[in-house]
Structures are given as C-alpha cells and as structure tokens.
Amino acid sequence: MTGVREQERVTDTHTGTDTLRFLGPVDGGLPDEPAPGCIGTGQILRLLTRQLFAYPTGTDPGVRPAADAAVEVPTVGNGGISADGRTWRIRLRDGIRWDAQAARALTAGDVVRGIKRTAHPLARAMRPYLGEIIEGMADYYQAYDEALGHWEAHAPAFAQFQQFTRIPGLRAEGDTVVLRLTAPANDLVDLLATGFTAAAPREYDYYVPESPELYRCTPSAGPYRIAKRLSPGGDLVLEPNPRWDPGTDPVRRRTARHIEVVAAADGQPVDPAAGFGVLSWSVPSPAARFAGTGCSYYLAAGAGGAAEPHAVRHALSWALDRAALAESACAAGADGAATQHGVLQPGHPAAERGADDAPDAGDPERARRLLDDAGLGEGTRLTLGVPAGSRLGAVAAALVAVLARYGITLVPVPLAPAGGPGVDVVLHEWVPGWAGDAGRDLVHRMWPSDGRAGDPAEVAREALRATDPGEAATLWRRFDRLATADLRLVPLLVADWPRTRADGVAAGAARW
Incomplete structure (x- = not known):
C-alpha cells in the first residue's frame, strides 16, 4: 500500500x-x-x-x-x-x-x-x-x-x-x-x-x-x-x-x-x-431474548392454494406447536429460539401477547374443530413452498412433524424466488435488514401496502413518522394487532442463528 x-x-x-x-x-x-x-x-x-x-x-x-x-x-x-x-x-x-x-x-x-x-x-x-x-x-x-x-x-x-x-x-x-x-x-x-x-x-x-x-x-x-x-x-x-x-x-x-x-x-x-x-x-442473544435481531418465520397462503381462505390459516394457527418448532430450531443449531404470536418479533417494545392467542403448544381440541370446519380433516395433503436454505429446511421439517399429529400430510417443495402456482402454504424467513428498529424493513419486505381501508401497512408508516416515542409505540401495537388478526402472515417462531443477525x-x- x-x-x-x-x-x-x-x-x-x-x-x-x-x-x-x-x-x-x-x-x-x-x-x-x-x-x-x-x-x-x-x-x-x-x-x-x-x-x-x-x-x-x-x-x-x-x-x-x-x-x-x-x-x-x-x-x-x-x-x-x-x-x-x-x-x-x-x-x-x-x-x-x-x-x-x-x-x-x-x-x-x-x-x-x-x-x-x-x-x-x-x-x-x-x-x-x-x-x-x-x-x-x-x-x-x-x-x-x-x-x-x-x-x-x-x-x-x-x-x-x-x-x-x-x-x-x-x-x-x-x-x-x-x-x-x-x-x-x-x-x-x-x-x-x-x-x-x-x-x-x-x-x-x-x-x-x-x-x-x-x-x-x-x-x-x-x-x-x-x-x-x-x-x-x-x-x-x-x-x-x-x-x-x-x-x-x-x-x-x-x-x-x-x-x-x-x-x-x-x-x-x-x-x-x-x-x-x-x-x-x-x-x-440470550435464549428467548430478541429485539428485532433474530430470524422470524411465518406461514402464508400460496397463490390459489388451499390456505387462501382466512379460516384455514386461523385453524393452522391454533394447531401449531410453536414450542416444538422453537426446540427444533435449537436442535438444528440456533443459539436461541422463542415462540412468536404476533407479526412483530418478541422483544419489540410494541409486541404484546394477546389474551386470545393460542398457547405455545397449540390447542389440539380446538384446532381439530377448526381444521374440520375449514375442510382440513385427517388425510388432507398440503404442499409447503420452502425457499432454499438449511435454516428454512429445518423449520419446514419441524412443521411436517407438528401437522402430522392431526393427520395432515405436509409436503415440502422447493420454492422459486417468485413463488408459483400450486403451493398451498409458503414458509417465509425474515432477517431484519439492520439492528434495532427494523420495522420499516418488515413492512417493505413482508407486509407491503395492499390499498385496503384499515391497511396495517399504513398504520406502520404512521408509526415511523411519529416524533413522540409513546405515540410510535401505540401505533406499532395497533399495527401488530391488525396484522396478526389479518393472518396474511401466520407467526411461528423467532430464532437466533450464529452469524445471521443481518x-x-x-x-x-x-x-x-
């Protein structure tokens, strides 16, 4: 030099x-x-x-x-x-x-x-x-x-x-x-x-x-x-x-x-x-302590797939044993993992556990009723689109085991970056683009505006513009409640893999 x-x-x-x-x-x-x-x-x-x-x-x-x-x-x-x-x-x-x-x-x-x-x-x-x-x-x-x-x-x-x-x-x-x-x-x-x-x-x-x-x-x-x-x-x-x-x-x-x-x-x-x-x-991070720095995993409906009706995703949300998913992530090499029930990651100042959220281990009795009502009884076969990556593969394998308890066969298939028809559900991984407040990244990549009245993305944008921290936290809580109820994304877990915190x-x- x-x-x-x-x-x-x-x-x-x-x-x-x-x-x-x-x-x-x-x-x-x-x-x-x-x-x-x-x-x-x-x-x-x-x-x-x-x-x-x-x-x-x-x-x-x-x-x-x-x-x-x-x-x-x-x-x-x-x-x-x-x-x-x-x-x-x-x-x-x-x-x-x-x-x-x-x-x-x-x-x-x-x-x-x-x-x-x-x-x-x-x-x-x-x-x-x-x-x-x-x-x-x-x-x-x-x-x-x-x-x-x-x-x-x-x-x-x-x-x-x-x-x-x-x-x-x-x-x-x-x-x-x-x-x-x-x-x-x-x-x-x-x-x-x-x-x-x-x-x-x-x-x-x-x-x-x-x-x-x-x-x-x-x-x-x-x-x-x-x-x-x-x-x-x-x-x-x-x-x-x-x-x-x-x-x-x-x-x-x-x-x-x-x-x-x-x-x-x-x-x-x-x-x-x-x-x-x-x-x-x-x-x-210490296990189960996250603040916008772990990898979050969500399920979403595939285009034209069986999970497009809200009732199907609602039933799946109650059937999921999130505690088992978190344990599987740790067994696959994560430094720590925690259940996630909202769209915002646990540890975010505005993330709150709702009183009507499913238990960490799911509710098998209620889930079976909801699954039957949604047309997902025993013998149902669903395809799961999984993007490339060993972390996603580990989470997908755990999902297969969890839904097998209900007689549902979940078949993981490779998913192209642009997605594709014929996939019932899609597994998404969100790694925050930066440390700290990465809400802007979450909204941009995982929850883009759809133009509907009461769109959670618009609430998130109000939160990003708020100059008062208390007002911003209130708006983020509103976003999380609206987005979680919408179930466009079904929250699963957050995991901290070595060297993957953005x-x-x-x-x-x-x-x-």
Whole structure:
C-alpha cells in the first residue's frame, strides 16, 4: 500500500493476545458452516470503518446506536433535529483520521460520499429505505441507473456522477452533515448505523467497488488496517492502524496486535468468533431474548392454494406447536429460539401477547374443530413452498412433524424466488435488514401496502413518522394487532442463528 499511507509503527498498547485467528466468512446457512471460529464480513469492516452512529459491544438485544463519528445522537432538544422532524444536522467529532498520507481528517464530505455510493448495485438493498427517507435520493438512484446502469464497471464514471449530481436532501456544511427528509423518520439513526452508510474516503473514487485494487488501497479510520490480502477470497491480515485514536472512538477497541482471517483452518487452531471483543450486535442473544435481531418465520397462503381462505390459516394457527418448532430450531443449531404470536418479533417494545392467542403448544381440541370446519380433516395433503436454505429446511421439517399429529400430510417443495402456482402454504424467513428498529424493513419486505381501508401497512408508516416515542409505540401495537388478526402472515417462531443477525446487510457495504 505504499503511496496510499505512510508506513508508521504503532506505539500504543492493546489488550488481549498478540494474534487472533479466525475463519473467514463462509457462504451458506447453518448447520453447514463452521460457526464457532467464523468471523463475519461485518465484524471485519467494523474494525476499518466509521459510521455516524454505531452499536456498542454487548449482549443486550435492546441496545441503541451510540454516536460514533458524530459528536452526539441528534434530538430536537439538542438542536440536531428541527421542530418538524425533517431537518437533521449531525456534527462530526474532531480527531478522526484516515490511515492515508498526512493523516487526513475524516470529513462530512466523506460521509456524504459514503451515502451517495449506495446507488451502486452492490448496495441496492438499502435503496428502498434511503430513497424513501431523504429528499431527492430516489431521483438520484433513478438518474444513476439511467446514466450508468448499462455501463461496465468504470470507477471515474461512478465518481464523476456522484460528485456532480446533487441530492437536495443531502449535503456537507463544514464539519456537519445536513439531511432534509421527506417526512419525520424515527428510525433514521438505525439506518445510519449500518455499514452501507459508512464514511468513504476519496480513494474509493479511484477504484471499482469490491475490486482487488480497492482492497489493496483501502484507508482505514478504525483501530485496524489491512496489512495483507493474498487474493480475493483468500487470507486477510489486519494490523493496528497508527492513525486511530481511542479517545475519538467511543465504540471500538483494539484487542490484538494482529488479526488473521483465513480461508481454511488447515488443521491449525482458530479463535472462537463468539468471544471476539468487537462483535457489537452480532453477539448471540440470550435464549428467548430478541429485539428485532433474530430470524422470524411465518406461514402464508400460496397463490390459489388451499390456505387462501382466512379460516384455514386461523385453524393452522391454533394447531401449531410453536414450542416444538422453537426446540427444533435449537436442535438444528440456533443459539436461541422463542415462540412468536404476533407479526412483530418478541422483544419489540410494541409486541404484546394477546389474551386470545393460542398457547405455545397449540390447542389440539380446538384446532381439530377448526381444521374440520375449514375442510382440513385427517388425510388432507398440503404442499409447503420452502425457499432454499438449511435454516428454512429445518423449520419446514419441524412443521411436517407438528401437522402430522392431526393427520395432515405436509409436503415440502422447493420454492422459486417468485413463488408459483400450486403451493398451498409458503414458509417465509425474515432477517431484519439492520439492528434495532427494523420495522420499516418488515413492512417493505413482508407486509407491503395492499390499498385496503384499515391497511396495517399504513398504520406502520404512521408509526415511523411519529416524533413522540409513546405515540410510535401505540401505533406499532395497533399495527401488530391488525396484522396478526389479518393472518396474511401466520407467526411461528423467532430464532437466533450464529452469524445471521443481518451481519452482511448491516456492515457488508462499507467499500462501495
């Protein structure tokens, strides 16, 4: 990396061992991957990048983002948010430096560059949310596609577009990032705490995203920097970043002199990733304690299938032994699992167990009556559409066993991403797109508006715009009651699988 940064020795102390050794990120789901020694992409990028806000290290599933590169979390009271909730002014703290020549400061322009780079196709997952919230962002994404969507990867074209295309709701003023929103958004801090919105140094403009050249020339603003990358997908060595000042970083810490992320163990010992000190919210939660960070599972009716009538889904809801499903998830490798009776995950501040909800183990006597009334007596055969993935396969197998108690044969069949006719019920998995308040992600991906009167999705959007926390909680409770009664999604369970707490989504886009 000569020419990108100075080769300076590190003189500050560190805590822990001299070298930590982890297995690198592995594609595929549990129980297929070697989770105990596996470090996630987000854990690596957390050591190199800075966001305006970030999640402190800890095991509390309800932890909120803290100020990272920002001086403080903005509020109306401290002047960071306007009275109408639509203008945010976020001032950056002094002393954050990029590991580049002359120890260049991290600026508000770097943050703006990072947010603008979410137009790149590799960051497409965040477009619906930032495009909905920030004034002009949706138009910017559309213009990007029109100008560059047909081009081969070309770094100068990307950089010029970002530099010369103005976004009305996003600008840098001195040491302050100014955001103008389309409407108040009480989850904006959660979105800005994702790796997709990490500050991007100007060197990112010189290289194509995710290219080998970018990996070799990546200035760091975190406690470590890249010392060596043998090849794309190969081993990675991190060393202390001499420009990092722990006094300017309230979130991260330095735990070792070197960190090796290897592609294969090769018979040599590796450290357990679960004990790594900078895991943040990737740390497994205690069993049955979730706050928008586990994987939720739902049943839904297939197009034209037997479960389209509400009465069928209502009967299935009372027949399901959710406790057995949760036990099966733990047996398949989940760190913890809990029954779920509402559309919102257990642990969400607005999630409440209803007095008329079915027991965790179901109610066999009532269920048999409801199943018979719905035309699902003994000998019924239903097809279950199951998307690819070993986690979904484990839940599907447990569902087969539970419904067999009622003489119902549930036949799992592979489900294409777009679904398809002839499937009676569909198994859905929702992994929140980010930690904390991911209600916007739930509504967008799992409960899109259908335009009906009293649509729960419209209530959820009111909750996202509410500036008073009490009002927001009340609206989320109303959404959950309406959505749960609707049974478009039949809640099953929430499970916390190792390395699946939105790790790649939350921090996997820091090098756009």
